[in-house]
Amino acid sequence: MTRSKVINGLKPVLFTLPAMVPFVLFWLAPLLYVLYLSFTEWDFMSPEKTFVGLQNYADLFSNPAFYKALRVTALFCAGSVLPIILLGLGLALLMNRKLKGSALYQVLLFSPWVTPTVAVSIVWSWIYEPEVGLANTVLDFLGLAKIGWLQDPKWALVGVLLVTIWKSVGWAMIFYLVALRNVPSDLLEAGELDGASAAQKFFRITLPLISPTTLFLFVVQLIQALQAYDQINVLTQGGPSGSTRTLLYLYYQSAFESFQIGEASSVAVVLVIICMLLSVFSFGISKRTTHYQ
Numbered sequence: 001m002t003r004s005k006v007i008n009g010l011k012p013v014l015f016t017l018p019a020m021v022p023f024v025l026f027w028l029a030p031l032l033y034v035l036y037l038s039f040t041e042w043d044f045m046s047p048e049k050t051f052v053g054l055q056n057y058a059d060l061f062s063n064p065a066f067y068k069a070l071r072v073t074a075l076f077c078a079g080s081v082l083p084i085i086l087l088g089l090g091l092a093l094l095m096n097r098k099l100k101g102s103a104l105y106q107v108l109l110f111s112p113w114v115t116p117t118v119a120v121s122i123v124w125s126w127i128y129e130p131e132v133g134l135a136n137t138v139l140d141f142l143g144l145a146k147i148g149w150l151q152d153p154k155w156a157l158v159g160v161l162l163v164t165i166w167k168s169v170g171w172a173m174i175f176y177l178v179a180l181r182n183v184p185s186d187l188l189e190a191g192e193l194d195g196a197s198a199a200q201k202f203f204r205i206t207l208p209l210i211s212p213t214t215l216f217l218f219v220v221q222l223i224q225a226l227q228a229y230d231q232i233n234v235l236t237q238g239g240p241s242g243s244t245r246t247l248l249y250l251y252y253q254s255a256f257e258s259f260q261i262g263e264a265s266s267v268a269v270v271l272v273i274i275c276m277l278l279s280v281f282s283f284g285i286s287k288r289t290t291h292y293q
Contacts, residue, residue: 037262057266072157073225079158136149150236
């Protein structure tokens with residue numbers, strides 16, 4: 001009997017072992033190693049690491065560049081996540097009307113998502129070219145002043161955000177389109193029989209029923225915004241004047257340009273903590289706003 005209980009107790013461990021092994025090797029162990037490095041001073045080449053305790057964190061929190069990067073990260077998250085969700089929902093509502101050729105439109109809108117970010121960013125760098133780029137050519141045709149999309153600190157972040165939104169909005173549209181088609185038609189018909197207007201049916205029936213999809217997109221897009229790197233590296237390299245330097249790009253510059261691995265690791269740890277707190281906050285809010293069928 002005791003042996004049987006032991007075997008039954010080990011079964012869950014054996015079933016989860018194939019998933020736990022890569023989790024420990026490729027996520028937990030590197031995270032703990034980075035946490036250890038954040039308490040050291042290391043130049044990435046010396047065989048010795050000097051333990052400095054909390055000095056890296058003290059230097060980080062006294063560095064104005066950190067707070068500027070934190071502000072840019074917050075602006076980048078708000079300026080990309082919310083438009084992607086709203087535009088994705090708007091496009092999904094439009095495609096859900098089964099317009100002629102909607103399948104082709106869906107493919108065209110989704111195609112940027114499967115295109116490598118580096119390739120997309122290179123194309124947009126040509127579009128943003130100040131003299132002969134398409135963006136300023138259109139502005140000039142409309143009689144408007146040309147913009148230094150990637151050269152002006154006031155516009156550089158906007159330029160990166162436009163690329164990010166354009167690439168991801170089709171992906172959000174596909175998820176919303178599936179969610180809209182899973183809304184029970186009998187609930188919509190019941191609302192119509194009760195005299196509900198189209199707006200009332202949307203806000204009181206459709207929107208609550210697709211809220212799990214909204215939560216999923218919000219969390220995933222938030223994490224991707226915190227991890228944004230490729231488009232920033234190709235388009236602006238964090239400039240001009242640090243106007244597009246996010247926390248992740250600050251980590252990259254500290255680690256692979258300045259070779260301050262301890263300082264970079266402290267940035268990485270702070271970024272992971274921010275990501276975890278935002279995810280917990282999102283799921284906490286979802287308990288009151290998310291409705292499951």
